[in-house]
Amino acid sequence: MTPGYYYYSLEDVLTIASVHPFYSDSMYPPTREELPTVLENAKQSAYGLKLASFPLTRKDTLYKQIARLTIDTSPRNGYRQDTYISTTGGGSGGPPMVFATDSIETRQQRAMLGLMLKICGIIEPGDWVLTMHNAGYFYRALDLMSEVFESAGAAVLCAGPDMHHHDIVDAIAQFRVNTISGDVGHLIQLAKYVATLSEEKRKSLHVTKALYTSEAITPAQRSFLFSVFGDIALSSVIGSAEAGPWAVSSPEQTATTVYENYADFIFDDRLIHLEVLPFSIEESDERGNSGDIATVPNGEKGLLVQTSLQRLRNPLLRYICGDVASLHPLPNTIRAKLPMEILPHYHVIRIYGRDRRISFDWYGEYFQFQTLQTLMRIESWGILQYQVILRRKDNDQDNVDTFLEVRILRNTGGETISQEELTREIRHFFMVFENNEHLFELRFLADHEGFLRSTTGRKVINFLDLCK
Known part of the structure; x- marks a missing residue:
C-alpha cells in the first residue's frame, strides 16, 4: 500500500473473501486482529486466486448472510466488531438493511474520495461547503459527505435536512459559503426558496458550486438551479451502502450529459475494480455459471459488477449492484487538467440507472x-x-x-x-x-x-x- 494512499491489492481482497461467509461456507468473518494471519498463511501456501473463480454476488444472497451476522453476538463474529454501520436508503421500497465495514477502512475510503474531488478540481482548499444531506434513522449521508469534503480541503457547515431555509440562506451570506450540497431534492427546495427572496438578499449570496448525490439531475432541475444561482459548477458523487462512495462527476461531465439518460463518473481503478457483463447473466441458465462470461466491449451497455479494493475485512466481490453501465476512456478535456501520474488509473463509467428492461x-x-x-x-x-x-x-x-x-x-x-x-x-x-x-x-x-x-x-x- 502506498503511504497515504489507501487501497488493497486484488490478491489480498480475494484471500479474505475466500474465508468470508459472503463467499464461502465459513461461519464468521475474520476479526481485524486475524487479518494479518489469514494473509500471511495465503502467501506461504502460494495459493493463487482468480477473480473469475468467484461467483457473482447478488443482493438477495448477500443480505441473507448480513441479516444472520448482524444479530449474532458470538465473540467470534468479526462482522459486529470494530465496524462502521451504514444502511441502505430503502429506495427500492423494501426494508432498509445495514452493511458493516471496518471503521478504519471507511475513514480511509472517505479520504481517498476527498482526494479525487481535489485532484479533479471539484472541491478546492478555501471552499466553504454547506451540506443539507440526511442524517438520522440510521442514515449517515451527512457525516459521510462532510468528512469527504474536509478530506478535499474544504470547510464544512452541516446544516442537515431539517434546518429552515431562511437560516440556511443567512448562513450562506454570513459565512461566505460558495458551495452547497445535498440530494437533488434538497438543492431544488433551497433554490425554490431563494427564488422568492428580494433581489438585494439574493445578491448577498455568492454560491459558485453545487454538488448533488443520490439521483441524476434532470435538464429542468439544472436549468432551474442556473436561473436562481447563475452559472454555478454542478458536480456529483456516486456511492452506496455496500460499496461506499466510489466515483465523482466533474462539472464538465454534468454539463454534457444532463440532457442524456445517463451520467458519467470518474473512478480510480486502484480503488475499485469494475466489470460490465452482458445482460444474460441475469437469465436463469447463466445465474450459476459466471466464471467464463466475458465482459462486454468498452462503450457497450451491460450490468455493472463491483469489486471494492478499499474494503478488506468484509469484502465486496463481484457485486451486481443493479445499474446498467458502460466503460469509457477519459475525455481529452479532462485528461488535460489531471496530473500525468494518475491518468493510467482514471476512467469513466457511464451509469444509465437501474436495469430498465423491467x-x-x-x-x-x-x-x-x-x-x-x-x-x-x-x-x-x-x-x-x-x-x-x-x-x-x-x-x-x-x-x-x-x-x-x-x-x-x-x-x-x-x-x-x-x-x-x-x-x-x-x-x-x-x-x-x-x-x-x-x-x-x-x-x-x-x-x-x-x-x-x-x-x-x-x-x-x-x-x-x-x-x-
Missing part, C-alpha cells in the same frame, strides 16, 4: 421505465420531481382494482407548457380514457412534502408498487 403494467398496458424516465426529463415539461404509485383502489388491499397515481412537482417559470397541456400529455402516455380514468389520479404538488419517501434516506422514490 416494466410495469396498469389496466392491461405495459409501461417501460426508460420511456417514462425520458418523458419526465423533457425540459419544456418543467418537472423537478415525480413519483408514480401503483396501489389498490381506496388503499383497500382486498380491492382487485389497481389504482395509478402520478405526483408531480414542477417549475412553472420559463418556457414550460401549461398545466393543462402537461395533464393531456401524461394522460395520453398512460392511456387514460373514460373507461379507466376512475382508476387514475394526477396530483400537482406545491413542494416535496407531498411525496412518499424511503424510510431512512428520506429519498423520493420514483416508482412504488404498493400492491405487492
Whole structure:
C-alpha cells in the first residue's frame, strides 16, 4: 500500500473473501486482529486466486448472510466488531438493511474520495461547503459527505435536512459559503426558496458550486438551479451502502450529459475494480455459471459488477449492484487538467440507472421505465420531481382494482407548457380514457412534502408498487 494512499491489492481482497461467509461456507468473518494471519498463511501456501473463480454476488444472497451476522453476538463474529454501520436508503421500497465495514477502512475510503474531488478540481482548499444531506434513522449521508469534503480541503457547515431555509440562506451570506450540497431534492427546495427572496438578499449570496448525490439531475432541475444561482459548477458523487462512495462527476461531465439518460463518473481503478457483463447473466441458465462470461466491449451497455479494493475485512466481490453501465476512456478535456501520474488509473463509467428492461403494467398496458424516465426529463415539461404509485383502489388491499397515481412537482417559470397541456400529455402516455380514468389520479404538488419517501434516506422514490 502506498503511504497515504489507501487501497488493497486484488490478491489480498480475494484471500479474505475466500474465508468470508459472503463467499464461502465459513461461519464468521475474520476479526481485524486475524487479518494479518489469514494473509500471511495465503502467501506461504502460494495459493493463487482468480477473480473469475468467484461467483457473482447478488443482493438477495448477500443480505441473507448480513441479516444472520448482524444479530449474532458470538465473540467470534468479526462482522459486529470494530465496524462502521451504514444502511441502505430503502429506495427500492423494501426494508432498509445495514452493511458493516471496518471503521478504519471507511475513514480511509472517505479520504481517498476527498482526494479525487481535489485532484479533479471539484472541491478546492478555501471552499466553504454547506451540506443539507440526511442524517438520522440510521442514515449517515451527512457525516459521510462532510468528512469527504474536509478530506478535499474544504470547510464544512452541516446544516442537515431539517434546518429552515431562511437560516440556511443567512448562513450562506454570513459565512461566505460558495458551495452547497445535498440530494437533488434538497438543492431544488433551497433554490425554490431563494427564488422568492428580494433581489438585494439574493445578491448577498455568492454560491459558485453545487454538488448533488443520490439521483441524476434532470435538464429542468439544472436549468432551474442556473436561473436562481447563475452559472454555478454542478458536480456529483456516486456511492452506496455496500460499496461506499466510489466515483465523482466533474462539472464538465454534468454539463454534457444532463440532457442524456445517463451520467458519467470518474473512478480510480486502484480503488475499485469494475466489470460490465452482458445482460444474460441475469437469465436463469447463466445465474450459476459466471466464471467464463466475458465482459462486454468498452462503450457497450451491460450490468455493472463491483469489486471494492478499499474494503478488506468484509469484502465486496463481484457485486451486481443493479445499474446498467458502460466503460469509457477519459475525455481529452479532462485528461488535460489531471496530473500525468494518475491518468493510467482514471476512467469513466457511464451509469444509465437501474436495469430498465423491467416494466410495469396498469389496466392491461405495459409501461417501460426508460420511456417514462425520458418523458419526465423533457425540459419544456418543467418537472423537478415525480413519483408514480401503483396501489389498490381506496388503499383497500382486498380491492382487485389497481389504482395509478402520478405526483408531480414542477417549475412553472420559463418556457414550460401549461398545466393543462402537461395533464393531456401524461394522460395520453398512460392511456387514460373514460373507461379507466376512475382508476387514475394526477396530483400537482406545491413542494416535496407531498411525496412518499424511503424510510431512512428520506429519498423520493420514483416508482412504488404498493400492491405487492
